[in-house]
Structure formats: C-alpha cells, structure tokens
Amino acid sequence: MASTSRKDGLTLPRVTCPNHPEAILVEDYRAGDMICPECGLVVGDRVIDVGSEWRTFSNEKALKDPSRVGDAQNPLLNGGDLTTMISKGTGAASFDEFGNSKYQNRRTMSSSDRAMLNAFKEISTMADRINLPRNIIDRTNNLFKQVYEQKSLKGRANDAIASACLYIACRQEGVPRTFKEICAVSRISKKEIGRCFKLILKALETSVDLITTGDFMSRFCSNLGLPKQVQMAATFIARKAVELDLVPGRSPISVAAAAIYMASQASAEKKTQKEIGDIAGVADISSLTHQSTSCPSCEEKLPKVVFFCCT
C-alpha cells in the first residue's frame, strides 16, 4: 500500500497510491485514513489526529475517561502548547491541614504567550459582539501574532492593537467595519485605534483598500429594516454622488448615511435623521443632504431614484 523510496536514504517515506502516484491524498479525520481521490483506495491508516480530544461514550459511568489526550492544538498561533496544568483536586487527599488545596498554583502556561492568549480571547469576545465570522477572527489572530512577534508596537495596550487588528482584518476580507463600530465593542478610543492602525500598517508593511460607500449599504439598511429597493436606491445615490463629486472631502460613511436618508425619504419607509445617524455613527446628515441636492445634476439622479423606488 505505501511505497517508500529509499534510494539515497534522505528522502522521507511518502505515502502515495500505487495506481495514482501523482494524486494528492485526501485525509479523512474521522477514521484517520489517507484516501486517494482518484480510485478511493485507503492508502495510509492510523494517522495521528491533532484535533480535539477523543472521548469514549460507551458506558454511562464514564467518570474516568482514560483516552483523554488534551485540548485541540492551535499550531498556527501558539508555540506548541505542551505544558501541563494542575487542576483543582476533588478528593479529600488534595487538601492539606488548613483546608487549602495542595498544589495551589496551576502551573502558568508559557507566560510568554499568556498575553497573546489573552488578546485572542479579547478578540474573540469583540468579534462575537458584532457577529463576525470565523475567518475574520482567524485573520485577526494571525495579524496580532505577527505584530506581537515583531515587538515594534510593544508599548501599546494589547487591547488597542487587538482592536486595530480586528479593523484591518475586516477591511482585508472586503467587509470593512467603521472605526466607530469597532469602538463600540472595544474599550479603546477611536483615536487610539486609529493610531495603532497606522502603526500596524507601517510595521507589517501592508496597505489596505480604500473604503467605498457600497461596503456599508447592506449593513446599515438591514439594521434600519429598509427594503431591498430602498437599499438599491441608496447605493445608486451614493455611487452617483461620489462619481459626480457632489460631496468632495467627505467621509464615505457620511455620504452613505445621507444617501440612505434621501432614499428612505423618497420611499414609503421614512427614517428620521436621528435613526440613521445612530446606526451609521454620523452626526449631521442634514447639511450633507442639502449640499448634495443643491446642484443641477441631482435633477437627473432623482428621477432614476424614483424609478427605483416604484419598481
């Protein structure tokens, strides 16, 4: 089944299917097999599983489960978590005379990574508050690990760096969150997150794409409960406004909020400026709408908007 090449003695044995030596084997975690995708032959078996522990549920009285092997490895992010922790005892023998437990200290696990693990926990909490998917959290963790290992931002609060990493991860995944949204789930001020954001970009020598108005439309409109037509109308208004440059020098978030306001006012579902301002984190929508409407080219836009709302 397994073919090994030992001509020079240096090549490691590689399992390949005898019929399809070029095929890349697929791992089946549940059974621990390596399967050839071409013919379905089970090529390697008893592959070591680095997933979470395997537990037996055979008998009900499973107080002692002898096949526990430990927590799932997190190989990408930890430096190999092979420490032993001593948990609190349960029997009588684990307490000494005074009632204190022997072996008081749980051995601190790899103190160098303790801060990083704390940050991961914080990232997970923050992301959970705004319901971010797993891929963004993973990306954030990776970014944080890179920044942490570089040590160029060592003096900054870890929470600030974590928040900034979260912001960057959302941007990189193509679903940017505004600074104010990240602020809402973090204890760090917008100013500090902004500063850390710039520092991280410099440290990691990456850059991010610019935000556009369309990125936020679906989220803001859903939060306000606006129907799809209003959302499409608002997207159209915002895009046109930026193309025709009716709102020079304004943040895309403000433009998006103003566009949503205009679209919602033109439709059946009217939303107040305050509601939209709350969702978008924008202060003064009225001046922005006035500015964008006080121009001749808006006459050509509005008929199209009305068309959108009617269909």
Next chain:
Amino acid sequence: MDSGNDEALDIIITNVVATFRTRCHLNLRTIALEGINVIYKPEDGKVLMKLRKPKITASIWSSGKIICTGATSEDQAKVGARRLARCLQKLGFKVRFSAFKVVNVLAVCSMPFAIHLIDFTKNNRPIASYEPELHPAVTYRIKHLRATCQIFSTGSLTITGPNVQNVATAVEQVYPLLYECQKPLRKAEGVSRE
C-alpha cells in the same frame, strides 16, 4: 519660494519651530515674577514668554533649554531667539546663546486645481495614506526629505519639514503627482458649500 513651474505657487511659511540652549540654569520663579509677558506653568515645569516682535512664543525650562514657536521665517526665528536670550540676560542670568537649531517648518500651499484624493492614493499606494474616517486629507510622507505633506481635496497642502529648503523641494516633488489627479473645473454655481 516658488516651485519652478509656469505659474509660481506661493508657499507661505506659517510656523517655524527652533530650539536653543542658554548654557546656564534658569530660575523659573524669578523669570515668572520679574519678566514681562510671561505665563508660569508649574505643573509642566516651564515658563511661556511671548514676544511682540517678532511674534514668538517661547517655552523656557529651568535646564536652560528653550523652544521658540510662531516665527514666520528662519531668520525671524533666530532674531526672536536672540532677543529672548537678551531678555533673560537683562533679568540677571548668565546667558550664552548656543546650539540654535530650526527643528520644524510648517508651510501651506494652494494648488490652482482641486484634487481627486482617491485617484491620488491609488497611484501612490504605499507612500500616500488616506483614511477618510480619521482625517479628510491624504498624508504623503517623503522619507528622504523627512517631510510630510497633507493634501486636501480643495487643493490646499500643508507641508511640514525640517527646514525651508526641504519644504520647497517637497512641494516641487508633489506637484506633478497632484497635477495628474486633478479634478476638472466644475461650474461654479453647481458646487456651493452652505
């Protein structure tokens, strides 16, 4: 102070920051009590002295280190610093004027055209940085000149650099890049900012 183009661009220097040392310990209380036009800030440990002409504000520390801000040219900064040292001398300190250095120069410049910031950022990816949520201007850092340009969509620039020469060079460097990304002139009635 012009950029070498068809029309001369006015680069207006708004602020020059300079530092120098008096090489002697200064008693801030004495300065605060006997000096004219002084503000004593004990929590920061410094005295602010404002000169009328040239219009300069100086932060004076007891170690003898002095920072002068508010000058509008390098020469003015030097004159102001010397005048300040003379003031302190008259108060009775053995002042020796030394280590005068212009630390920062801030200039503003206005382009005759408006600028499309998004295009500009896309063309100059790593050097230019634009975060509309944080600041409405594009930050363009020129590393070898140690100068930073902030470019606004109206076409105004603010440039900070270590001396006036660098600032002028920075404007000359940035001008062609901005020229490419300019916005065509719009009908004036259309764009009104109330």
